[in-house]
Amino acid sequence: MIQNSKYAIEVNNLTKHYKGLSAVDNISFAVERGEVFALLGPNGAGKTTTVEILNTIRKPTSGKVMLLGMDVTQKKYDIIPRIGVLPQGFSSFDRITVKETLQYYSRLFCRKKPDIQGLMKLVNLKDKAAVQYKNLSGGLKQRLGIAVALVNDPEIVFLDEPTTGLDPLARRAMWEVLLDLKKNGKTLFLTTHYMEEAELLADTVSIVKKGKIFAMGSPGELIESNADYLVVMLKSVDETVFDIVEKMGFAPEYDSHGHITVRLAHTDDVRRILNAVRESGASFTGLDVRKPNLEEVFLKLTDDTFLKSVAGIEEAQ
Amino acid sequence: MNLRIIHANIIRANIIVSIKSFYREKTVVFFRIAFPVILILVFGTIFMERDNEIFELSIQDLSRTTSSEQLVEALDQSERFNITPVSPDVDAKQYARDNKLNLIVIIPENFEISLMEKMAAGHFETPVTLTKVYDPGSFGVTTKIGVLDMALAKINQEMSGNPPLIASEPVSILKKKYRFIEFFVPGIIAMAVMTASLFGSVNVNAELLQKGVIRKLSTTPITRIDWILSNVLYQFILAVVSTAVMLLVSYAVFKVSLEINAWLVVFVALDVFAFVGLGMILTRVAREAESASAAADALMFPMMFLSGTFFPVEMMPEFLQTFARILPLYYVNEGLRAAMIAVDHTAALKCALIIGAFAAVVFVLGIMTTRIGGETP
Missing domain, CATH: 3.40.1710.10 (abc type-2 transporter like domain)
Structure with missing residues (x-):
């Protein structure tokens, strides 16, 4: 059992069953104070169930969850004032303004002098103070949700898919807010579908599938340990190039732009492919060689089809 | 279930938000305040005609x-x-x-x-x-x-040229003569408070549940008692305003002769308690907003027509009279009439005890079934 007080969150052998189905299956992890922890997983992986158990909304079937040294099943009303939660699909009272919403949640937490102006400034909603919730755009609603999660100046902030459904601009604006929270030393527990988001924000990433943790570590560690290969992209290629690469024993794929992507174990393989293409007289207009990103690691660990495409590389290694 | 604390400041915050949401939604204001008044004006005019037909x-x-x-x-x-x-x-x-x-x-x-x-x-x-x-x-x-x-x-x-051999002299069981409008107004008060409490509770809670607001509230210090008491007090405030408007219009337009006493407040409060609690249970049992509303309709309509709101239950066949006596609204109607027309404190107390017992049971069940404060069994 993890007992070190430096941990904001300690989860040991957590399991949650719904009518015989296992939503969370014996997972354990710990989050240090001031750390940003991201839980990644496909739909139905058990991310939200895990977060809701941590938020004290749901009760675990078995296992132990400690928040700030307190058991979530026994100290709910001691834990709640010390955490902030942005639930998935945050929503609020339609006809209540931004400012009134923050005042309302401050009152729920019995805050005597809530810094409503400061919160609105933090999430860049000061000019929307008098706008009713129903008239806010999706991105502004989510930002209000973040501000609501912060009204009690929590030590841990839980963010369940904070940028789902937002356009790229709104998503980046949200990231700015989350980076500010990170700078201020808040412990953030994040669930997301977006690898870029996890890579940018998280100190530790845990990848879950079917209720189980498949991999955990910093984004760099996960990439290093799970994707030790190169990704080569050949742009605007002749149709013959695909066959050439395939005949060499690699597993090329077309992407949505018609470019060929191929994962290679060694840098020598890049040279061999380029030579083979040149000798055949085929042409290409561009070449991109890069290290894999977190998305590739995620797909490798959670997508069975993708797993097969990289299996050959690992055998070669 | 957490029953440990009632937070006055949380209840106040909920009431403030509910009242702001209420007056910013004009159609709700109309149906809550103006609609019962229109009913009184329409039916009152019809019955006034019949009284002096x-x-x-x-x-x-x-x-x-x-x-x-x-x-x-x-x-x-x-x-x-x-x-x-x-x-x-x-x-x-x-x-x-x-x-x-x-x-x-x-x-x-x-x-x-x-x-x-x-x-x-x-x-x-x-x-x-x-x-x-x-x-x-x-x-x-x-x-x-x-x-x-x-x-x-x-x-x-x-x-x-002969005087009548047999004559009769009417002696009312009431202290004064009353008209049908005076029978009708307490019934409309009971019905309007019931309808608003039941539908207010079902609609607001089902909507907040469906939108996920209840889930967010479950991560705040609010308890189930806080939530249900907030709902009850908010509905009680609106019920008092609505009742006051109904009575003012009845006095001004029809010059009704109804007694205003503490029983009126007691029955309005019990009416609210009983039907807000019932609404909470329906929201939990029905799960979907539409089915919760349909269930509220199914409960409300028999009560509206069979519990003596629009006409005395004595006009109905015996078996329907027996059925009426198991409906909670019947006791609100009877209690209000006992208090406001007959000024019969014993009868009012008897009705208050019955509806009070019902309200207490429903209130406790409402607390047990509401979703605020975490996972329900």
Whole structure:
């Protein structure tokens, strides 16, 4: 059992069953104070169930969850004032303004002098103070949700898919807010579908599938340990190039732009492919060689089809 | 289930948000405040007419004699009829059909002669007969004929010169005479408070649950008792405002004579407690907003019509009366009438205890089933 007080969150052998189905299956992890922890997983992986158990909304079937040294099943009303939660699909009272919403949640937490102006400034909603919730755009609603999660100046902030459904601009604006929270030393527990988001924000990433943790570590560690290969992209290629690469024993794929992507174990393989293409007289207009990103690691660990495409590389290694 | 603390500041915050949401939604304000008043104005006007009902009566005088004129005048003086003459030259049945009249009284041509002969001879065994041409399909014609027969009986008795052998004197069980509007207003108050509490609770909670607001609230210090008490107090505030408006309009427009006492507040509060709690349970049991509303409808309509809101339950068949007595709204109606019309404290207390016990059970079940504060069993 993890007992070190430096941990904001300690989860040991957590399991949650719904009518015989296992939503969370014996997972354990710990989050240090001031750390940003991201839980990644496909739909139905058990991310939200895990977060809701941590938020004290749901009760675990078995296992132990400690928040700030307190058991979530026994100290709910001691834990709640010390955490902030942005639930998935945050929503609020339609006809209540931004400012009134923050005042309302401050009152729920019995805050005597809530810094409503400061919160609105933090999430860049000061000019929307008098706008009713129903008239806010999706991105502004989510930002209000973040501000609501912060009204009690929590030590841990839980963010369940904070940028789902937002356009790229709104998503980046949200990231700015989350980076500010990170700078201020808040412990953030994040669930997301977006690898870029996890890579940018998280100190530790845990990848879950079917209720189980498949991999955990910093984004760099996960990439290093799970994707030790190169990704080569050949742009605007002749149709013959695909066959050439395939005949060499690699597993090329077309992407949505018609470019060929191929994962290679060694840098020598890049040279061999380029030579083979040149000798055949085929042409290409561009070449991109890069290290894999977190998305590739995620797909490798959670997508069975993708797993097969990289299996050959690992055998070669 | 966490029952440990009631947070006054949290309840106050919930009430403030609910009231702001309420007055910013104009249609809700209309249905909550104006609609019961419109009901009182419409039904009150109808019932006022019935309290002082003067019937339209058409008379075809084929006799056209002094005696027949005296008869018409006597009927007119009874102050129960507004008399319209019908030309002797028309066919009364056709005239009634053409002019949609439900009753025409025909005074026969030989009316005066027959009357004189019988009076001179001193025998009254075979009376002079007036013909009543009526439409049996018309609503209220039976009452009109009954009133006409009573007026004619009085005229007969006066003409015979003998005082009545048997007379009756009405003695009301109430301290003062009351009109139908005074029966009706407490019923409308009980019904309006029930409807608003039940639907207010079901609609707000189902919507907040569906939108995920309840899930967010579950991550705050609010407890189930806080939440249900907030709902009850908010609905109680609106119920007090709505009741005050209904009473003001009733006094101003219909000059009702209803007693205002502490029982009124007690019954409004119990009405709110019972039906907000019921709404909480329905929201939990039905799960979807639409089915919760449908379940509320299914509970509300029998109560509206069978628990004595619009008419006394004594007008219904015996088995429906028995059914009415198991409906909670029946006891609010009876209690309010006992308090406001009869000023019968014992009867009011009895009703208050019954509806109070129901409200307590429903309130506890409401707390147990509401989703705020975490996973329910």
